[in-house]
Amino acid sequence: MPRKPRLAVFKFASCDGCQLSLLDAEDELLAICDRVEIAHFAEASSDLQPGPYDVALVEGSITTHEDAERIKRVRADSKFLMTIGACATAGGIQSLRNWGQIDEWVQSVYPSPDFIRTLATSTAIADHVLVDFALHGCPINHHQLVDILVALAEGRQPRVPSHSVCLDCKHRGTVCHVVARGIPCLGPVTQSGCGAICPAYDRGCYGCFGPSQPANTASLVSQFQSQGHSTEKLVPLLRSFNAAAPEFHHASEKLVILGTSSEGRRS
Amino acid sequence: MTSNDLIEVPILTRVEGEGGVTIRLRDGAIENVQLNIYEPPRLFEALLRGRPLEETPDITARICGICPVAYQMSSVHALEAALGIQITPKIRRLRRLLYCGEWIESHALHIHLLHAPDFFGAASGIALAQRFPDEIKRGLQLKKFGNRMLDVVGGRAIHPINVRVGGFHRLPNAQEMASLIPHFEWGVQAATEATRWVATFSFPDFEQPYEYVSLSHPDEYPMNEGEIVSSTGLKIPVTEYDQNFVEEHVAHSTALHAVRRKERTSYFLGPLARINHNRDRLSPSARSLADEVGLAADCRNPFKNIVARCLELVHAYEEALAILRDYDSSGIAHVDYEYREGSGCAATEAPRGILFHEYRVDQAGKIVSGRIIPPTSQNQRQIERDLLEHLTSRLQAGASRDELAIDCERLVRTYDPCISCSTHFLKVRWEECS
Ligand code: SF4
Ligand code: SF4
Numbered sequence: 001m002p003r004k005p006r007l008a009v010f011k012f013a014s015c016d017g018c019q020l021s022l023l024d025a026e027d028e029l030l031a032i033c034d035r036v037e038i039a040h041f042a043e044a045s046s047d048l049q050p051g052p053y054d055v056a057l058v059e060g061s062i063t064t065h066e067d068a069e070r071i072k073r074v075r076a077d078s079k080f081l082m083t084i085g086a087c088a089t090a091g092g093i094q095s096l097r098n099w100g101q102i103d104e105w106v107q108s109v110y111p112s113p114d115f116i117r118t119l120a121t122s123t124a125i126a127d128h129v130l131v132d133f134a135l136h137g138c139p140i141n142h143h144q145l146v147d148i149l150v151a152l153a154e155g156r157q158p159r160v161p162s163h164s165v166c167l168d169c170k171h172r173g174t175v176c177h178v179v180a181r182g183i184p185c186l187g188p189v190t191q192s193g194c195g196a197i198c199p200a201y202d203r204g205c206y207g208c209f210g211p212s213q214p215a216n217t218a219s220l221v222s223q224f225q226s227q228g229h230s231t232e233k234l235v236p237l238l239r240s241f242n243a244a245a246p247e248f249h250h251a252s253e254k255l256v257i258l259g260t261s262s263e264g265r266r267s
Numbered sequence: 268m269t270s271n272d273l274i275e276v277p278i279l280t281r282v283e284g285e286g287g288v289t290i291r292l293r294d295g296a297i298e299n300v301q302l303n304i305y306e307p308p309r310l311f312e313a314l315l316r317g318r319p320l321e322e323t324p325d326i327t328a329r330i331c332g333i334c335p336v337a338y339q340m341s342s343v344h345a346l347e348a349a350l351g352i353q354i355t356p357k358i359r360r361l362r363r364l365l366y367c368g369e370w371i372e373s374h375a376l377h378i379h380l381l382h383a384p385d386f387f388g389a390a391s392g393i394a395l396a397q398r399f400p401d402e403i404k405r406g407l408q409l410k411k412f413g414n415r416m417l418d419v420v421g422g423r424a425i426h427p428i429n430v431r432v433g434g435f436h437r438l439p440n441a442q443e444m445a446s447l448i449p450h451f452e453w454g455v456q457a458a459t460e461a462t463r464w465v466a467t468f469s470f471p472d473f474e475q476p477y478e479y480v481s482l483s484h485p486d487e488y489p490m491n492e493g494e495i496v497s498s499t500g501l502k503i504p505v506t507e508y509d510q511n512f513v514e515e516h517v518a519h520s521t522a523l524h525a526v527r528r529k530e531r532t533s534y535f536l537g538p539l540a541r542i543n544h545n546r547d548r549l550s551p552s553a554r555s556l557a558d559e560v561g562l563a564a565d566c567r568n569p570f571k572n573i574v575a576r577c578l579e580l581v582h583a584y585e586e587a588l589a590i591l592r593d594y595d596s597s598g599i600a601h602v603d604y605e606y607r608e609g610s611g612c613a614a615t616e617a618p619r620g621i622l623f624h625e626y627r628v629d630q631a632g633k634i635v636s637g638r639i640i641p642p643t644s645q646n647q648r649q650i651e652r653d654l655l656e657h658l659t660s661r662l663q664a665g666a667s668r669d670e671l672a673i674d675c676e677r678l679v680r681t682y683d684p685c686i687s688c689s690t691h692f693l694k695v696r697w698e699e700c701s
Contacts, residue, residue, distance in 0.1 A: 013307040016283050017332020017425045023376060024424060026411040030404070033393050043283065044380060045391035046676070063307040093329050094309040105313035108636075110516055110523070118308055139332060139425040197422045201429045202437040202600075206325065208426070236318055241329070 005054035005153055008040035010074050012060030012067050013094055013122060018085035019043055019059050021142040028146050035153040051077030055152055058131075061087045061094060061122045068119075068128060075129040080152065084145065086138035088125045090210055091244035093138075095122040098244060124244065133158055136191045138208040138241040144193060161192050164212040165205050168196035177204055184224045184237060189215035189247070206240055211247035218251050231259030283333045283685040288675050290658065297662060300654040302647055302679065315637045320346055320606075320628050321432060327624070327639065328426045331685055333376075336369035336421070337617030338639075339430040340491055341624040346432045348611025349628050350604050357598045358434040359491070360590055365420045365427070366490045366615070367587040371413025371454070372424065373618035374538075374580045377683045378465065379406025382573050385677045386468040402464055405457050409580065412450045416587060419443045434601030441596040448591050454584035459556055462577035466560035471677075473657055474567040477649070478532065479540035482616050488548045488582055489541060491615050496544055497534065498565075505614045508623055514640060525645040533648035536620025537682060538575035539566060550585035553578045569653060572681045606632040617642050619683050643684045650682055 009019050023029065023044060039049040056078035062068050075081055083089045091098070097105055102120040106113045125131055135144060148158040165187035169176065177183045177199055185204030187196065191212040198205045211217065217238070224234055238252035286306075291299045311330055315323065323342045328335035340362060347354065354362075379402070380392030389395040396403035414424040420439045421427025429435050480501070482493035495511070496502050503511060512534075514523035527534060542549070543565060546557060557578050562571065612625035620642030627635040657678050658671055666674065 013309055015329050015332040015335075017329070017335070020283075020332045020425060023380060024372075024410075024414060026407040026414070029407065030393065030396060038391075038393070045393065046384075047390035047394070063309070067307065092309075093311075093314065093326060096314040097310060100313065105310050106308070108313045108316075109308065109310055116308055118310075122309075138329065194423070198428050198436075201422045203428065203431075233319070236322065240322070240326070 004035060004037045006039040006049075006052075007036045007055050007057070007149070008051070008053040008074075008078065009043070009057045010040075010059070011042070012058065012071065012088065012125075013063040014060030014085070014087045014092065016043065016059070017139040018087070018137075019057065021084075021140050021145055022057075025142045025146050032146065032149060036149055053078045054080060055149075056081045057084050058082065058088050058125050059084050061091045061124060062128055063094060063119050063122045064117060065119065071125060071128050080132045081125075081129070082133040082135060082148070082158075083125045083131050084135050085140050086136065086208060086210055086241045086245075087122075089134045089136055089245075090242045091122045091124050093241050093243075095244040096239060097122055099239070122244070135160065136210045137193050141193045141195075162213050163192050164188055164215070165190045165192055165194065165196050165199075165209070168192050168194075169199050172196055172200055174199045177202075178223075178227075182227050184227075184229050184234065186220075186237065189217045189220050206237065207248065208241045210242040210245045215247045217247050218254060221251050221255060231255050235259075283331070283683075286679075286684065288654065288679065290654075290671075290675070295662075297655060297659050300651050300658065302651050302654070304647070312637045312639060315634045318634050320626070320632050320634050323626070323634065323637070324430045324432065325426070325428070330639070330641070332425050333373055333685060334369060334617045334619070334622075335426045336365055336417070336430075337615060337622045338624075339427065340366060340615045341613050341617075341622045341639075342626070343430060343432050344491065344613030344615060345611045345624040345626050346628065347604075348613055349609040349626055350432070350607060350611070351609070352433055352602055352604045354434055354602055355598065358601070360593075361420060361435065361439070363487075363490055364587055364590045365417065365430070367583040367590075368413050368416035368420060368424075370490075370579060370583040370618050371587070372410050372417065373413075373683075374576045374583070375406055375410035375413060377618075378461065378573055378576055378580070379403055379410070382576075382680055382683070383465070383468075385680060402461070405461060409454060409457055409461065409584075412447070412454050413583075415450065416447060419447060431601055433604055434599070436600065438596045438598070438600045439594075441594060444591055444594045444596075448588065451584055451588040451591060455552055455581060455588060458577065458581040458584050459552060462556055462560060462574070462581060465573055465577050466562075468573070470568060470570045471657075471674075472568075473570065473653075473660075475569070475653060475656060477535040477540075477567060477569075478527070479543050480534045480536055480621065480645075481540040481544050482614060482621060483544050484548070486548075488545050488550070488586070489616050495614065495621070498540075498543065505612060505623070508612065508614065512640075512645070514644070523640075523644050524648045525640060526648055533652050534645065535569075535649050536642050536645050537572060538579050538618075539569070539572050540620065541616060542566075542575045542578060549578065550582045552585050553582040556581055569678065569681045572683070576683070606630055619643060619685055620646060641685065643682075646682050646684065650679055650684065653678055 151158040183204045186207035187205040190207045191209040193209045238248045289301045324339040327338040327342045384395045417424040422429045479498040482489035483496040484493035513528040610627040614623045623640040625638045
């Protein structure tokens with residue numbers, strides 16, 4: 001039997017939710033530990049082993065100079081680097097700062113802003129180093145994570161479906177909210193993975209799994225506009241957990257340029 | 268000051284997020300201890316401004332992947348106060364049910380995978396499973412049913428999608444709720460066994476004259492609602508939080524430390540504080556179990572937080588079971604409301620203690636400003652004080668530096684700090700001052 005792959009988990013600016021997904025795989029957790037060696041996972045173990053690692057799971061986005069350097073070291077130490085979640089894959093909700101004035105933002109939160117050193121942007125891991133695989137979601141789906149770890153342990157290339165949430169709704173038999181209730185739902189342009197839960201709970205998808213490939217976000221947005229939804233409502237819908245993902249970013253910029261929204265001022 | 272003796276030991280592990288501790292020595296005695304939190308700030312209060320208020324529960328959930336429900340609960344209650352919304356008794360109960368799910372998953376995780384290993388010198392819960400396979404598997408099952416509850420009521424366990432201002436997007440499906448009942452019957456028993464197991468651990472002898480602070484409600488164990496009470500006699504409505512507590516910004520932290528406003532002293536939040544103030548409102552099984560395992564009425568040993576956490580696990584299972592048995596899917600899922608200018612605040616009991624939110628909203632339904640005070644930044648000063656006291660006495664008793672570094676991590680872990688609510692790559696460091 002080949003050697004067990006050595007797994008490491010690294011955190012950047014994030015909420016810990018994606019790495020917690022691994023511990024949330026309660027039924028599989030102990031079995032996974034038989035198939036991969038957990039070499040570095042600070043949230044779960046005090047036994048922190050040095051690299052090199054076979055697989056690195058990277059959670060979180062880059063928001064400081066130190067982290068921009070640290071991710072390079074992580075890359076150098078890891079054979080296969082995989083981003084987990086919207087923060088690592090697209091910059092996360094904290095990438096909204098990319099549209100704001102960072103100094104003023106820091107001042108609004110901290111009474112002594114001088115103590116705080118942070119970059120004006122929150123960027124995806126792929127903006128800094130080569131990423132071998134990106135797992136979407138805010139948070140990721142732990143079943144997908146487990147499947148990927150098993151594939152890697154068996155030396156297979158990991159794969160996840162790339163269709164949209166919309167198709168999952170059809171499978172679940174959920175009535176379409178765009179058609180039936182005229183609410184704006186990002187399901188048609190959002191990557192599958194969550195099981196289409198929001199529409200099943202009577203609300204529109206807010207795109208937490210990021211854009212699906214290919215996503216014609218612009219045409220969906222024009223449809224929402226023709227249904228009477230304002231730019232003011234649509235811009236924040238596109239600018240949330242995956243605001244900086246290229247497809248959503250372009251669609252929101254286009255709306256701002258063509259529309260009359262006050263939220264789109266680019267600093 | 269020179270720092271001629273700097274020992275670095277690995278980062279604080281088995282806590283949520285990453286943190287570290289700096290210990291300064293002078294003439295062989297500990298001069299000062301700092302809990303460092305360098306988590307890159309994510310600036311939630313700033314990014315909320317100008318956003319539709321409806322997004323607040325979804326966005327603030329992303330502050331913490333371990334207690335997203337707490338953020339959702341404090342935010343919706345605060346916004347409902349601002350908008351003058353009265354929720355129905357049914358929605359209120361369902362919110363408690365959802366909160367039970369989060370207490371269960373968070374407590375079961377901390378007890379079994381993060382904290383228990385400390386009592387046996389194990390590196391992780393997974394390593395501990397070699398020695399206690401049944402106990403750890405039971406712990407994982409206990410955690411799992413908390414998550415299943417969050418799936419059913421909230422749509423998913425991490426960052427639930429069903430919570431909204433005014434109630435829920437949709438009421439949970441009655442059949443799915445009924446299917447949880449046998450698991451929760453098992454859970455009350457299993458959590459009871461887990462508590463008995465944990466109560467046999469050997470706890471370091473360490474007590475402090477804490478000021479415990481928690482919510483308190485006349486009819487129920489505190490979760491979503493109540494007055495703020497303290498062990499020194501404070502009893503105030505949540506709206507008077509600012510008159511009694513204040514946040515300070517210290518250089519070694521990207522989190523703000525909260526202290527008592529007048530005295531500038533630290534205070535203690537979390538399971539032990541809650542049990543000490545509300546023991547008679549625990550569920551029947553949890554209450555008799557507290558007596559059985561001999562938890563002192565006014566326990567001042569922070570290492571016993573794990574026992575309090577176990578008792579709350581029993582409570583959450585038992586209360587959830589009662590709500591599940593009673594459930595039918597009639598009634599409205601949410602109360603409608605109109606926008607108005609205003610502000611409102613709320614505090615709820617996150618697994619780690621009081622989580623305070625305050626928002627100002629405008630006529631158009633946008634957030635004007637928000638303020639969030641998480642439990643870990645309120646406990647931070649207390650953790651530092653405890654470290655100073657505990658490490659000093661351990662040093663006097665002849666503990667080596669390596670042992671002290673381990674003690675340091677163990678003490679921090681008793682608080683189950685959630686550093687993601689703010690975090691970064693920290694080391695335990697020694698600095699010797701001559
Ligand atoms: S992607 Fe979402 S769930 Fe994952 S770490 Fe970022 S905020 Fe948390
Ligand atoms: S439906 Fe959309 S917003 Fe909801 S969980 Fe799925 S991807 Fe995320």
